[in-house]
Amino acid sequence: MWNYNFVLPNISLLITFLIFYLLQPHMPISKNRAFLRVVYSEILILLLDIISSRALENYNSFPVIFHLSVNIFFFVVFCLRGAFFFYFTYALITPKSQRKIRCLMLSFSVLAFCIAVILLNFFVPTLFILDESGYHRWKFYNLIYFCSFFYVGVSFLYLLIHKQKLSNTSFYAIFSYNLILFIGYYTRLLFPRILIMDFFCLLAIIVIFFAFENSSVYIESRTQAFRVEALNLLLEEQVGKQPFMLGIQIHNYNDMREIYTGPSIDQGLGLISEFLHKAYPDLYRFYLNSGRFILFGNTDKYNSSTMKEEIRTRFKKAWKCDSSEMELYLDVNFVEFQNNFKIKSGEMIFEGILTAFNNMTGYADSDTLLSQQTLDSIKSSTDCKRIVRLAVEERKVEMFLQPIISTKTQKVVGAEALARIRNPDGSILPPGVFIAIAEKNGHINLLGEQMFEKACQFASTYDLEKYGIQWINVNLSPLQFLKSDLEVRFKAILQKYNVKPGMIHLEITEEAMIDYALLKRQVHDMKKAGFEFVLDDFGSGYSNVTRLNSYPFINIKLDMQVVWEYFKTSQEILPALVQAFKESGFSVTAEGIEDKNMALGMKKLGCDYLQGFYYSKPISQEEFVLKYLTEH
Numbered sequence: 001m002w003n004y005n006f007v008l009p010n011i012s013l014l015i016t017f018l019i020f021y022l023l024q025p026h027m028p029i030s031k032n033r034a035f036l037r038v039v040y041s042e043i044l045i046l047l048l049d050i051i052s053s054r055a056l057e058n059y060n061s062f063p064v065i066f067h068l069s070v071n072i073f074f075f076v077v078f079c080l081r082g083a084f085f086f087y088f089t090y091a092l093i094t095p096k097s098q099r100k101i102r103c104l105m106l107s108f109s110v111l112a113f114c115i116a117v118i119l120l121n122f123f124v125p126t127l128f129i130l131d132e133s134g135y136h137r138w139k140f141y142n143l144i145y146f147c148s149f150f151y152v153g154v155s156f157l158y159l160l161i162h163k164q165k166l167s168n169t170s171f172y173a174i175f176s177y178n179l180i181l182f183i184g185y186y187t188r189l190l191f192p193r194i195l196i197m198d199f200f201c202l203l204a205i206i207v208i209f210f211a212f213e214n215s216s217v218y219i220e221s222r223t224q225a226f227r228v229e230a231l232n233l234l235l236e237e238q239v240g241k242q243p244f245m246l247g248i249q250i251h252n253y254n255d256m257r258e259i260y261t262g263p264s265i266d267q268g269l270g271l272i273s274e275f276l277h278k279a280y281p282d283l284y285r286f287y288l289n290s291g292r293f294i295l296f297g298n299t300d301k302y303n304s305s306t307m308k309e310e311i312r313t314r315f316k317k318a319w320k321c322d323s324s325e326m327e328l329y330l331d332v333n334f335v336e337f338q339n340n341f342k343i344k345s346g347e348m349i350f351e352g353i354l355t356a357f358n359n360m361t362g363y364a365d366s367d368t369l370l371s372q373q374t375l376d377s378i379k380s381s382t383d384c385k386r387i388v389r390l391a392v393e394e395r396k397v398e399m400f401l402q403p404i405i406s407t408k409t410q411k412v413v414g415a416e417a418l419a420r421i422r423n424p425d426g427s428i429l430p431p432g433v434f435i436a437i438a439e440k441n442g443h444i445n446l447l448g449e450q451m452f453e454k455a456c457q458f459a460s461t462y463d464l465e466k467y468g469i470q471w472i473n474v475n476l477s478p479l480q481f482l483k484s485d486l487e488v489r490f491k492a493i494l495q496k497y498n499v500k501p502g503m504i505h506l507e508i509t510e511e512a513m514i515d516y517a518l519l520k521r522q523v524h525d526m527k528k529a530g531f532e533f534v535l536d537d538f539g540s541g542y543s544n545v546t547r548l549n550s551y552p553f554i555n556i557k558l559d560m561q562v563v564w565e566y567f568k569t570s571q572e573i574l575p576a577l578v579q580a581f582k583e584s585g586f587s588v589t590a591e592g593i594e595d596k597n598m599a600l601g602m603k604k605l606g607c608d609y610l611q612g613f614y615y616s617k618p619i620s621q622e623e624f625v626l627k628y629l630t631e632h
Contacts, residue, residue, distance in 0.1 A: 010198045011046040017205070018043065024215045027226065027234050027284065028298075030096055034088040035213050041081040042201050048074040049198065059134045067130055068122065075118045075127055079147040083111045085181060085204070086151035089174055092212060093162045096237045097346070107154060114147040148185045152178055173211035177204040222266045223273035223293075225285035231294060234284070235346035242342050243298045244283070246307060247335025247368075248276075249357055250291030260328055265291075267321045268328045275314060280307070292357055304336050308367070333360050334367040341372070348379045385441060388434045391421045392443040392450070398422070399454040400618040403628060404473070404589065405610045407603040412628050416473040416507070416611065417455045418618045419447060435477075444477045451475070453493050455504055458621060460497035467629050473505045473534055481508070481519055487526045501530030507557070509536045520551065527552045537591075538562070549584055556581050560592025560612070567598060578605045 018039055026032050052070045055062050086107065090099070117140055120126050125138045155178045163171055184200025218230040250256060250272075257265045269291070276285055276295060283297040295307075311332060318327035335356040343349050352375045356368045391397050397419050404414035421429045438444040455472045464470075480486060494501055506526075508519075523533055534555040535548065539562035548556070558574075566574040581588050590602040593612030602610055619627070 008050075010202050011043065011050075014039065014043055014046065014202060014205070017209075021209070021213070025219065025224075025226070026213075026215050027218070027230055029233055029237050031088065031091040031212065034084065034091045035208060037084045038081070038088055038208070039205060041077055041084050042198065042205065044077050045074065045081055045201075046198050048077060056135050064130050067135065071128060071135070072118055072121050075121075075144055076115055078144050079111055079114045079118070081201070082148040082151040082181075083108060085178075086155050088208065089155040089178065090158065092170070092174060093158060093165060097239055107151075110147060110150055114143055117143055145185060145189055149182070152182045152185065170211070173207060177207040177211075180204045180207065220287045222269050223285070223287045224270070224277075225273050225287040225293065228286065228288045231286040231288070231296070232346065232350055234296065235343065235349050237346070238298075238343045238349075239346060240342065240344075241298065243296060244300065244302055244304075245337050245341075245353075246295045246302075246304050247353060247357060247370075248293040248295070248311065249333045249335070249360060251331035251333055253291030256291075256328075256330060260326065264321050264326050264328060268319045268330065271319045271321075276311075279310065279314075288353075288357070290357075294353065304334075308334050308336075335360075336367060336369050338369060338371045341370075344375075345379065348375055348382060351378045351382055384429065384433055385437050387423060387429060388421060388437045389441065389443060391434075392438065392447050395450060396421075397447055397450055397454075398620065399451060399458065400620055401458075401472070401624040402611060402618040403616050403624075405615050407607055407610060411468055413468060413609070414471045414473065414505075415469065415624065416618075417451055417458075417475070419451050419475075420618070439477065439479060444479050445483060448475070448477050448480050449489065449493075452490060452504065453497075456493050456497040456499045459499050459503050462625065462629050464503070464629070469628070471503055471505045471532070473507045475507045475509075475536065478509070481522050486522065487529055487531075490526075490531070491529060502532055505532045505534050505555070507534045507536040523551055534589075548581075548586070553586060555587045555589055555609070557589040557591055557611075558607070563590050563592045563598065563602065567601065575605050578607060582606055 021039070048070060052067075052074050055067055055070060059067070087104075090104070090107075117126050121128065126140045127138055127143065128141060129136050129138045156175075159166075159171065159174050159178070166174070180200050180203050184197045184204075187200065188197035218227050219225070220227050253265075260268070269287070273285055273287065273293070276283075276293065280295060280297075280302065282299055282301060283295040286294040286296065288294060311334075315330055315332045318329055320327050335353065352370050355378055356370045356374070360366060360368055398421070400418045400420045401415040402418060403412040404416060405411065406413045419431065419435075421434050423429055435444070438447050452474050455474045459472060464472075483489075491501075494504070508523075527533065533551070533553050534557060535551075535553045536557045537559040538556050539559040558578075562574060565571070578588050587608040588606065589609040589611060590598075590605075590607040591611050593599050593602065593610045593614045595614055598612070599610055599614055616627075
């Protein structure tokens with residue numbers, strides 16, 4: 001006799017749970033489909049468990065073929081359930097674009113083997129045998145446990161291998177439901193006549209639901225549309241497809257919030273979303289904040305031009321707010337997608353949508369067409385961002401050096417350290433590109449600190465003074481001066497490599513001098529600690545000699561544009577500036593020296609140091625060592 005105390009409540013709860021789940025909005029993505037397979041297989045197992053067990057209790061009341069078929073079907077679904085749980089774990093951890101068919105085929109080959117052995121039971125006993133006395137286990141019965149434990153084990157292994165990809169919450173949730181499954185399988189192995197295994201599966205399903213399948217997490221409360229995070233997930237699974245998409249944006253959204261007040265606009269957003277749902281029920285709605293909607297669907301049922309006209313017609317009427325009895329009059333803009341538009345990258349499409357919305361003009365009825373050319377441009381920008389991020393995070397930023405020449409001796413007396421980042425093909429990413437990206441994405445502080453450390457390491461490795469090199473200039477971003485612990489961090493690096501502060505000169509640009517109070521305090525504090533400062537690119541901003549006198553700069557570097565302009569026009573301003581700097585106690589470096597005439601001209605003006613392609617372009621550390629730090 002079998003104990004049914006657990007199985008009957010389980011199936012009632014599971015069917016109720018399934019109905020509740022299906023009534024919620026869900027996106028057509030692989031993890032949701034994988035979850036439904038798990039739930040359906042569990043319900044089927046519960047039903048087959050009850051049917052097969054009841055039939056065996058009344059063995060002689062049913063034909064042998066019935067017992068044979070029901071039990072074989074039960075064991076097949078039993079093995080499928082384990083594989084479905086594994087695939088759900090795999091779908092959670094691995095984005096669709098990174099899934100390997102070969103890996104899945106290898107994993108499911110175990111399932112195929114087990115099912116083949118189970119089906120063989122129709123012809124010869126493998127898992128069980130039926131005779132006059134009833135049902136009996138046979139030689140390969142434990143194959144179903146092997147299959148189940150195999151997929152739990154593979155899930156644990158895959159989880160541990162890819163732990164770094166997951167948040168702590170996701171990691172422990174996946175670990176928990178797989179541990180519950182393991183305990184359930186082991187319990188069934190010990191107590192086969194107590195139908196308790198399905199209770200553990202139900203617990204695992206509940207953990208999965210609250211951790212990963214609760215759709216309310218992806219629903220925006222005001223509009224009842226999916227959030228932007230949900231759009232990201234969906235787009236990642238649309239690679240190679242040509243879905244229908246239309247972007248909708250409320251014109252001058254922020255101004256409208258001020259005019260009509262936030263609560264009224266929030267209610268208006270709900271009305272707009274409800275209209276879109278009723279008008280286009282086959283399309284998924286996404287709300288991207290700031291009055292922006294995306295309609296999405298894998299269908300050719302809709303025409304964007306017709307839809308735009310229908311939506312604009314509705315927007316010409318008022319949106320009536322019930323709570324305040326206010327009528328909202330709003331205009332709308334659209335983001336269209338080029339015909340036969342195929343998704344090549346979910347990330348690229350998402351960036352393209354945001355860029356298209358941001359680039360809309362200030363005029364009503366001004367629509368934007370998102371073309372492949374636009375996406376290619378965005379892809380290039382996205383690739384650059386990824387290259388910069390990886391280079392900084394993996395400490396692959398290279399230090400190039402450009403020599404600084406003394407006008408008195410015509411020998412190298414210093415060098416400027418310049419950051420360089422390589423593309424995957426080995427070419428150099430333009431500094432103007434990656435510096436701007438690093439400043440926007442917040443990596444500039446880490447990049448600047450790495451360059452300072454590389455300069456210290458270089459100075460520590462080579463006896464620079466032996467070859468007449470007195471210092472290395474390192475550029476500081478204005479954003480680095482916002483860090484209150486800048487002095488502490490740099491002093492720690494100097495101590496690590498046993499380098500004196502005076503060996504590394506810190507270059508700051510005029511742009512950094514916008515916040516005079518902060519800059520002055522930071523510079524003077526670091527000056528007391530032994531650091532030396534150089535003002536870079538003088539002439540590109542609005543500094544003057546009087547203001548510079550309040551800072552402890554030891555050197556002023558003339559911007560190359562100022563130097564080039566002097567040789568084009570021979571204006572007297574530059575000679576006067578150089579003379580003023582000299583009288584104020586600053587040494588002067590001229591940048592952008594490209595030929596002998598410029599070198600002689602800047603020397604004649606009184607410049608102390610020269611830097612430019614006439615002497616050398618920025619070169620790698622290895623080249624610099626061979627060229628300037630090797631005995632000849």
